Amino acid sequence: MDKILIIDDNISVCKALTILLEIHRFSVTSCHSPQHGMEILAQEKISLVILDMNFSQDTTSGEEGKEAFYKIRAMQADLPIILLTAWTDLEMAVELVKSGAADYLSKPWDDQKLLVTIKNLIELNETNQVAQKLRRQHQERVRINDTADLRGLIYESTSMQRLVDMAVQVAESNASVLITGPNGAGKEKIAEIIQANSLRNNGPFIKVNIGALPQDLMESELFGAEAGAYTGADKQRIGRFEAADGGTLFLDEIGNLSLSGQMKLLRVLQTGEFERLGSHATHKVDVRVVSATNADLLADIGKGLFREDLFYRLNVIQLALPALAERLDDVIPLIEHFTQQSKPLSKLAERHLLNYTWPGNVRELENACQRAMLFSKSQEWQLEDFGLSPQQAQLIEKVETEDLSEQDIMTALNEASGVISKAARKLGISRQALYRRMDKFGINK
Structure with a gap:
């Protein structure tokens, strides 16, 4: 509900305006001095101000209202202000309207005219605020498009704009990121944006689809294997973590990783250390992990299918990619x-x-x-x-x-x-x- 602030030293005026406005479903607060009005504006969300022009007894110059008007404008430049006075000064009225006063009305006021003015001003101000918000969003999008590498991402929606903003922002850190969302929504593209705008963008970017790896080969693919570690391993195999050293490793469909693989992954995230299959030699790497899933990992934790400690290691920052619908x-x-x-x-x-x-x-x-x-x-x-x-x-x-x-x-x-x-x-x-x-x-x- 839109709230209107009345600043007038006349208690009867405040009561009359409050009754009129509340009948027409406005929320109203009133005070009797500009100083108190400034305090209210600093603490509450106000949609419009009705401001008297004179507050001291036997004063008709309007200078007090004029001073209060400029203070309010300095606090909130776009806030509609209706000036109300029993002593109309045409020259001052022209000056204040030119300076942004929404209207300058004489006492006694016309109820219907005042109501129409208030409704129009609030509606116009809300429209302007929406336009300003859209303009800021457009400017921010242009800025990001000009300064960030979005890897050819095509989008128009505000939900994707928010996601892209977050992806570009978190790219500069070294934190693990978990991208969630349905299959086919573009999680890999978001991972590419993170890597492209990170400090590791000149390092390797290795992608692994966990869901496409056979369970018995998953650990060797990630961590490597020595010759003879398993049937068919006739030579040493370098894992994806070693290949990604100094860069970024993207683990898609992370929910499909086996529990033993999850334990090794947790260790790498904590220490950077791992062993190849069939070896006791410890290797240390510097890899940023970005993972993605379409699964409900919290539900999988409850079923004992996913480690809770690993989830929180991967989910330092979560980016939720919305479905196309x-x-x-x-x-x-x-x-x-x-x-x-x-x-x-x-x-x-x-x-x-x-x-x-x-x-x-x-x-x-x-x-x-x-x-x-x-x-x-x-x-x-x-x-x-x-x-x-x-x-x-x-x-x-x-x-x-x-x-x-x-x-x-x-x-x-x-x-x-x-x-x-x-x-x-x-x-x-x-x-x-x-x-x-x-x-x-x-x-x-």
């Missing part, structure tokens, strides 16, 4: 990137692709775009080019058409001169979906 602002930029912006999306395809849940995330979208590049023959990308199954398309259409009103349908039909295919294109749905909606409303075909 949670950042749909990224879908169109990604499509444009994957299809090389070779032609535009049809309205129907755009509506469907933005309503699809993308369970396979960015990887699924990339595959769909590759399919479209191979099979599309039209001047625009069509929905069928992306290979969504009929069941998926019907589900999306069902959700979409529920939002269409009878007036929407009639307007589209009139604009298309009754041609069903044109009206469907205007609405961004298929002809079959439009027919079903027309049947629902009893619109004659």
Whole structure:
């Protein structure tokens, strides 16, 4: 609820304004001196100030209000301030309005005019604050894009912007990072950004997919093995930790690491030391570990499948990568990137692709775009080019058409001169979906 601060030495004025504003669902606080008003502004979130111009007895110059006005502006430059006075000084009114006063009203005031002014000012200020926030976000994004290596990451959503900000920030440290998120969302790309912007960016960057390693070879892959350590080991094998010495090791699908491998990994993270399989010689390395998982490691800890002490070693900093369905602002930029912006999306395809849940995330979208590049023959990308199954398309259409009103349908039909295919294109749905909606409303075909 928006809170309004009234600063007026007249108790009756404060009471009258408080009753008026509270009836119209504003929160109100009042005080009787500029000094007290400054204290309130320093402690509370205020959306608008109504400020009297005179506070001392028999004073009509307005200088006290003028001084208070400039102090408030110095504290909060964007805060709307309505000046209220029984003694109007036109020259001072012009000066203060030019200096940012929202309005200059005479006592007695017009209730309706005051209410309209307050509502408009609060709404305008909120709009300006949103615009300023978006502008700051854009400036920060431009700054990061200009100064950081984002490894070609394509995104538009604010959730990804926050994640990228964090990734670039933590890259400069040497802390272990755990990237969580669903398969295909881009966890490896975030790991690349961390490595590229770290102090180790000139060192090795070794990637290991733990989930793709056979259990019996996992430890030798990570820590190496001496000749004869196991059947088929006819020569010494250098592990990934040794290969990554002085750089970064990315362990994807860390939840699949065996318990014995987890114990060795914990030791490396604590001391930098390990032994190759079949050897008692201790090796020491300097490696930063970035890991990733789509599993619930806390649940795995409860089941005895993952070591709690290792989890906290890996999870010094956690970056949670959202699914593509949670950042749909990224879908169109990604499509444009994957299809090389070779032609535009049809309205129907755009509506469907933005309503699809993308369970396979960015990887699924990339595959769909590759399919479209191979099979599309039209001047625009069509929905069928992306290979969504009929069941998926019907589900999306069902959700979409529920939002269409009878007036929407009639307007589209009139604009298309009754041609069903044109009206469907205007609405961004298929002809079959439009027919079903027309049947629902009893619109004659």
